[in-house]
Amino acid sequence: MKVALIYASTTGNTEAMANAMNEALASAGAEVVFSTADSADAESVAASDVILLGSPAMGDEVLEDTMEEFYTGIEGALSGKKVGLFGSYDWGDGQWLRDWEDRARNAGANVSESLMVHLTPEADDLAKCQDWAKAFLA
């Protein structure tokens, strides 16, 4: 199965989540398109069976800028796709992920429950990231 795993991260927290997911997916035998949002190839993402996207909560509960730009570019190609959203946050309550889920559903994607981690992921959070990503292969 081809999985696109694209993320943005300003201080490494969402990146740590993405790295754990990438390891889990690769060891489960998935073909992973793994990239930061600023260098992601929209065509290979759109050609993937599963699309996992990560961004921290930034601004006032919005996506990080490079993910916002990348996501806007692929939004029209998400219809019928299995999509999962994740990221790190601090003081909010996950509004940025709920808004992102709504956008993806409005684009026609089949959106699973998102995964958020408070600040730097601990070992148990990284294990959750691995399980969460592997569930998309079922």
Ligand SMILES: Cc1cc2nc3c(=O)[nH]c(=O)nc-3n(C[C@H](O)[C@H](O)[C@H](O)COP(=O)(O)O)c2cc1C
């Ligand atoms: C400019 C800025 C804006 C932020 N806005 C929010 C926010 O709206 N809600 C929230 O919960 N956390 C917010 N945060 C906290 C980050 O989401 C948090 O530090 C996160 O762990 C960063 O993840 P990253 O290392 O993957 O970039 C903000 C942080 C910065 C620097």
